[in-house]
Amino acid sequence: MPALLSFRPRPLLRSLSLSLLLATGAAQAEPQPLDRIIAVVNDGVVLQSELDRSISLSTAQLRERGIQPPREDVLRTQVMERLVTSRLQTQKAAEAGIRIDDRELNEVLGNIAAQNGLSLAAFADAVRKDGMDFLSVREQVRDEVLVARVKQKEVDSRVVVTDQDIDLFLANRSAVDDTEYRLSHILVALPEGATAEQRDAARAKANGLLERLNKGEDFAQLAAADSDGQQALQGGDLDWRKGSDLPGLFAAALPRLKSDQVSEVLESAGGFHLIKLTGKRGGAEAQTVQETRARHILLQANAIRDEDATLAQAQELAKRLKDGEVFEALAKQYSDDPGSKNAGGDLGFTPAGVFVPEFQIRLDQLQPGETSPPFHTQFGWHIAQVIERRSRDTTEETRRLKARQAIVARKSAEEYDLWLRRIRDEAYIEFRRADGKPAAAATDSQS
Numbered sequence: 001m002p003a004l005l006s007f008r009p010r011p012l013l014r015s016l017s018l019s020l021l022l023a024t025g026a027a028q029a030e031p032q033p034l035d036r037i038i039a040v041v042n043d044g045v046v047l048q049s050e051l052d053r054s055i056s057l058s059t060a061q062l063r064e065r066g067i068q069p070p071r072e073d074v075l076r077t078q079v080m081e082r083l084v085t086s087r088l089q090t091q092k093a094a095e096a097g098i099r100i101d102d103r104e105l106n107e108v109l110g111n112i113a114a115q116n117g118l119s120l121a122a123f124a125d126a127v128r129k130d131g132m133d134f135l136s137v138r139e140q141v142r143d144e145v146l147v148a149r150v151k152q153k154e155v156d157s158r159v160v161v162t163d164q165d166i167d168l169f170l171a172n173r174s175a176v177d178d179t180e181y182r183l184s185h186i187l188v189a190l191p192e193g194a195t196a197e198q199r200d201a202a203r204a205k206a207n208g209l210l211e212r213l214n215k216g217e218d219f220a221q222l223a224a225a226d227s228d229g230q231q232a233l234q235g236g237d238l239d240w241r242k243g244s245d246l247p248g249l250f251a252a253a254l255p256r257l258k259s260d261q262v263s264e265v266l267e268s269a270g271g272f273h274l275i276k277l278t279g280k281r282g283g284a285e286a287q288t289v290q291e292t293r294a295r296h297i298l299l300q301a302n303a304i305r306d307e308d309a310t311l312a313q314a315q316e317l318a319k320r321l322k323d324g325e326v327f328e329a330l331a332k333q334y335s336d337d338p339g340s341k342n343a344g345g346d347l348g349f350t351p352a353g354v355f356v357p358e359f360q361i362r363l364d365q366l367q368p369g370e371t372s373p374p375f376h377t378q379f380g381w382h383i384a385q386v387i388e389r390r391s392r393d394t395t396e397e398t399r400r401l402k403a404r405q406a407i408v409a410r411k412s413a414e415e416y417d418l419w420l421r422r423i424r425d426e427a428y429i430e431f432r433r434a435d436g437k438p439a440a441a442a443t444d445s446q447s
Contacts, residue, residue: 032174039080040430041087046080054079058233062224065234070225078224078232080431090143093150099147100142111140154319155419159411161404169403179243180277181254184219184236184304189228189271192421206265206272219276228271240279241251245414250275270417287398288351294363295345297330298337302382311418312372314381321371327385336380349390357385 005238039046056080062069069075096343100108106120114124188206190199209222223229223236231237242250250273253263257277266273297317301310317330329342335341352360360376366372366386374381431439 036434038432039084040428040432041084041429042091044087044091046083048085050083051076051080053424054083062233064236065220065237067220067224068218070221083431085420085424086147088427089147089150089420091130092154092423093146096150096153098146098149098153100145105138105142105145111142118127146389147206151416154414155415156408159415160413161407162347165407166400166403169407179280180240180247180282181243181277182240183238183246183250184223184276184278185229185231185238185380186219186223186227186236186274187229187232187271187275187419188226189287190267190269192418192425203265203267206274210262210265210274213274219262237278240281242402243403245409247410249273262351270414270421272357287394288391289394290389291349291392292352292363292389293349294347294366294384295327295331295340295343295387296337296347296359296382296384297327297335297345298340298380298382299334309376310375310381314383318371318374318383321383328373345385349392358391370394 003203016360035047037045039047055075058075059069070078109123110120113120116123118126118141127134127137152239159274169313175339186206187210188202190202194202205226209226213219220235220237221230222242227236229236231361243254246254247268249266249268253266253275254277257263257278259280262274266275279444299310299313299314302308313334317334321327328346331345332341335343335345340347352364354360355363356377356379358375359382362375362382363386366384368388370385371385372383374383376382378420433439
């Protein structure tokens with residue numbers, strides 16, 4: 001899902017996420033003299049005004065990307081499907097008891113504004129200056145947060161990655177691919193449980209699209225008009241992704257692609273895919289981390305020893321250390337840190353950033369073997385000593401972590417697509433004509 005935090009004041013159409021703005025359609029908030037229901041989605045509806053605003057916005061966004069919008073009827077179908085999909089997901093959120101109250105929504109909006117150097121009021125002004133209704137945008141943000149939450153609950157929380165998964169992933173690759181690729185994607189989707197005839201028809205459509213691309217038609221325009229993918233109305237642009245985060249089907253096809261080249265038709269359980277390599281950057285590097293092994297004595301004020309007495313004892317212990325007494329022995333006898341007391345104050349090897357800043361700064365100032373004077377943090381008075389420092393190769397550790405992240409991302413994306421198709425197949429959806437009558441037979445797998 002596109003991130004919510006990519007807002008920049010100008011131009012707004014490009015900076016707010018596409019799925020957010022299409023969730024309920026937030027173009028210019030112009031009064032609608034007439035409105036009507038154009039689709040029934042379970043117990044909810046989609047209004048003509050929503051569709052009109054979303055079509056207007058999608059047209060503007062495609063043109064800002066330099067993509068010629070498809071015919072009006074084709075664009076209408078794409079946008080309508082996006083609205084239905086969004087409505088289904090927010091309904092699932094409601095069924096799961098997921099709510100985003102005004103306080104939490106204000107925090108999200110405040111974060112978006114702050115990351116762009118704006119106050120919430122200035123953010124609202126920027127939205128209005130770009131011709132959009134802030135209250136509509138506010139509700140769209142709420143919807144996108146709802147969709148993210150229900151996805152996490154229904155999809156992400158069920159993704160399990162085992163050590164065996166990671167071992168197999170790494171065994172099939174000499175290294176986790178840190179190279180970043182920019183791909184464009186066209187999907188010809190298949191319904192769950194597709195028949196042989198449906199699969200043949202989808203394959204023929206994909207081959208026809210590939211033939212049109214080979215004759216010079218624009219990939220982005222074909223994606224906007226004919227792709228069933230989530231990024232269709234972005235011209236199929238998947239943005240930059242690490243090779244390890246790409247679906248295995250796409251990653252396997254990449255070595256055969258040159259820049260701006262389109263793949264052959266790729267087949268998966270969900271349908272038929274065409275990908276175009278539009279960019280490549282970066283690469284893998286060895287990973288190292290600097291670690292410090294230190295020990296400390298912690299003295300805390302208590303009912304018997306006030307703050308002044310605690311400082312006085314810390315100063316006394318510092319003098320005894322200077323006079324040659326053993327740090328470990330004094331730590332075992334006097335330290336108030338239960339986690340390190342019995343180990344003579346030993347904190348083990350730790351990378352930077354583990355400790356509170358005041359403690360970390362003091363450690364960074366010490367050479368191995370040096371002992372600090374007493375200093376204060378939120379935990380009390382400390383005397384610290386650096387034992388040694390080392391540079392540790394974490395390449396393999398990092399590879400496994402990245403492999404885990406890649407597997408999670410891949411499984412989550414696959415499960416999300418399946419889940420969307422399932423709730424779409426199970427839903428009651430009825431499209432309506434201008435006279436209010438059904439445009440086609442309603443769909444409901446439960447009927």
